[in-house]
Amino acid sequence: MAKPAKTLRAVEMTTPKKRPERPVIVDKNNAPAEKKRAKPAIARLTIGDKINLELPIYEAIEGAPCIDVTSLYKDSGYFTYDPGFLSTASCDSEITYIDGDKGILRYRGYDIDELANKSDFLEVSYLLMYGELPNKKQKTWFDNKMIRHTMVHEQLNFLFRGFPRRAHPMAIMVGAVASLSAFYHDSLDMSDPDQRELAAFRMIAKMPTIAAMCYKYSIGQPFIYPDNDLGFAENFLYMMFATPCESYEMNPVLADAMDKIFILHADHEQNASTSTVRLAGSSGANPFACIGAGIASLWGPAHGGANEAVINMLKKIGDVKNIPEYIAKAKNKDDPFRLMGFGHRIYKNYDPRATVLRKSCHDVLNELGQQDESLLKIAMELEKIALEDKYFIDRKLYPNVDFYSGIIYRAMGIPTNLFTVLFAVARTAGWVAQWKEMVEDPAMKIGRPRQLFVGSKPRKYEAVAKRK
Numbered sequence: 365m366a367k368p369a370k371t372l373r374a375v376e377m378t379t380p381k382k383r384p385e386r387p388v389i390v391d392k393n394n395a396p397a398e399k400k401r402a403k404p405a406i407a408r409l410t411i412g413d414k415i416n417l418e419l420p421i422y423e424a425i426e427g428a429p430c431i432d433v434t435s436l437y438k439d440s441g442y443f444t445y446d447p448g449f450l451s452t453a454s455c456d457s458e459i460t461y462i463d464g465d466k467g468i469l470r471y472r473g474y475d476i477d478e479l480a481n482k483s484d485f486l487e488v489s490y491l492l493m494y495g496e497l498p499n500k501k502q503k504t505w506f507d508n509k510m511i512r513h514t515m516v517h518e519q520l521n522f523l524f525r526g527f528p529r530r531a532h533p534m535a536i537m538v539g540a541v542a543s544l545s546a547f548y549h550d551s552l553d554m555s556d557p558d559q560r561e562l563a564a565f566r567m568i569a570k571m572p573t574i575a576a577m578c579y580k581y582s583i584g585q586p587f588i589y590p591d592n593d594l595g596f597a598e599n600f601l602y603m604m605f606a607t608p609c610e611s612y613e614m615n616p617v618l619a620d621a622m623d624k625i626f627i628l629h630a631d632h633e634q635n636a637s638t639s640t641v642r643l644a645g646s647s648g649a650n651p652f653a654c655i656g657a658g659i660a661s662l663w664g665p666a667h668g669g670a671n672e673a674v675i676n677m678l679k680k681i682g683d684v685k686n687i688p689e690y691i692a693k694a695k696n697k698d699d700p701f702r703l704m705g706f707g708h709r710i711y712k713n714y715d716p717r718a719t720v721l722r723k724s725c726h727d728v729l730n731e732l733g734q735q736d737e738s739l740l741k742i743a744m745e746l747e748k749i750a751l752e753d754k755y756f757i758d759r760k761l762y763p764n765v766d767f768y769s770g771i772i773y774r775a776m777g778i779p780t781n782l783f784t785v786l787f788a789v790a791r792t793a794g795w796v797a798q799w800k801e802m803v804e805d806p807a808m809k810i811g812r813p814r815q816l817f818v819g820s821k822p823r824k825y826e827a828v829a830k831r832k
């Protein structure tokens with residue numbers, strides 16, 4: 365995207381340390397170059413008789429161009445009004461692109477189905493962070509880095525013990541991740557590129573360990589240390605389901621499905637949790653605190669909590685014969701019920717992630733001999749009926765990624781309340797990449813939206829005795 369040249373504020377850097385020899389392709393960590401923008405087209409805005417403004421239009425590489433309104437208030441006295449950011453771009457980004465009408469999702473230019481079917485999660489994390497797929501040497505370097513950081517500080521075990529066993533794992537996850545800033549003081553300074561990178565490695569590598577600890581704690585089993593001979597998804601399954609008293613046999617079909625789920629959830633443009641991470645980071649907060657904020661935002665049922673809500677909904681429907689009743693409820697404006705796992709702010713076509721997971725779901729259930737799983741039957745029939753229903757067709761409501769992920773998790777034996785935790789494990793790769801991109805952008809500013817004030821006019825304070 366192109367913006368006219370403007371005075372850019374360089375990110376304050378500490379004196380760069382001697383950086384270790386390593387195969388990084390895109391290194392924006394040193395003195396940031398000024399953004400190169402083509403000469404912009406102009407949008408003319410007239411307000412009343414007196415205000416005539418010329419606003420630059422930036423072309424995107426793909427997707428809608430943006431009108432730059434940053435000078436609007438200064439030049440006209442007006443703010444723009446866009447609750448929910450329906451028409452507002454909050455940043456430049458080179459990481460992820462979605463075309464919701466065509467059902468396209470790409471990380472750094474690569475189609476999501478190609479990555480899900482050919483790549484692995486750590487390679488995708490490298491791609492998100494550095495902008496290119498790693499060559500063999502770079503991949504080995506990155507995988508080894510990640511392996512070195514899978515363990516958590518031993519003291520963190522005691523933090524878990526402060527939580528009730530019945531606590532929701534997301535409640536523990538928010539606390540445990542934010543608490544990493546209390547343990548890793550050598551990666552808190554966001555102005556130091558080495559510390560930023562170290563924090564990124566720690567975040568991605570430790571999330572599966574923390575997620576599995578949340579599960580083990582809830583069922584009263586001992587924590588299982590990571591096994592660094594295992595791949596990322598394998599290690600997660602191992603820490604979840606192994607016990608100290610017997611050997612654990614890895615099922616490659618399940619590990620493959622898990623890795624695919626992680627890839628599919630790794631990033632998704634400027635969604636609520638990613639925007640939360642960016643907003644928190646824009647104040648200079650440390651990366652662990654920012655990711656903790658992102659996890660809190662992800663928890664809601666309209667975002668990462670939807671996979672849990674899908675299973676609860678399918679259980680409530682209970683039988684294929686009850687589907688019409690629930691479809692009618694979803695269409696009734698007086699009923700708060702919505703079809704969970706359906707609809708998306710961006711996708712107005714089949715969510716490409718759901719296409720990959722639909723197949724994975726069948727693979728996993730076949731492998732586990734659960735082809736007749738009643739919830740899958742209800743889900744398939746619900747999808748079929750909804751996709752033929754005028755209400756859903758008119759509003760372009762299609763199944764999203766969460767419609768199938770929950771069914772896979774359930775078949776694997778992952779409890780429902782852990783689903784969003786797994787979403788957080790995967791999305792950490794995207795959060796970290798987006799946070800790094802923002803911090804390394806020389807034009808970074810603290811995020812601070814305006815408001816349309818609709819409260820009380822000025823009034824005088826009255827002593828409590830005189831109030832009616």
Ligand code: CMC
Nearest residue numbers: 666667668670694702703704705706707708709759764766
């Ligand atoms: N069931 C029934 N009606 C729906 C649904 C649904 N799941 N989703 C949207 N609609 C209707 C909505 O009532 C509205 O109808 P009308 O135009 O008559 O008022 C119309 O479709 C547009 O909906 P909206 O609420 O304006 O759309 P939005 O972009 O604000 O909301 C959404 C997007 C994902 C929050 C919403 O579709 C939803 O609540 N879906 C269920 C929850 C869910 O599955 N969330 C996971 C999203 S994927 C994971 C992620 O990327 O975070």
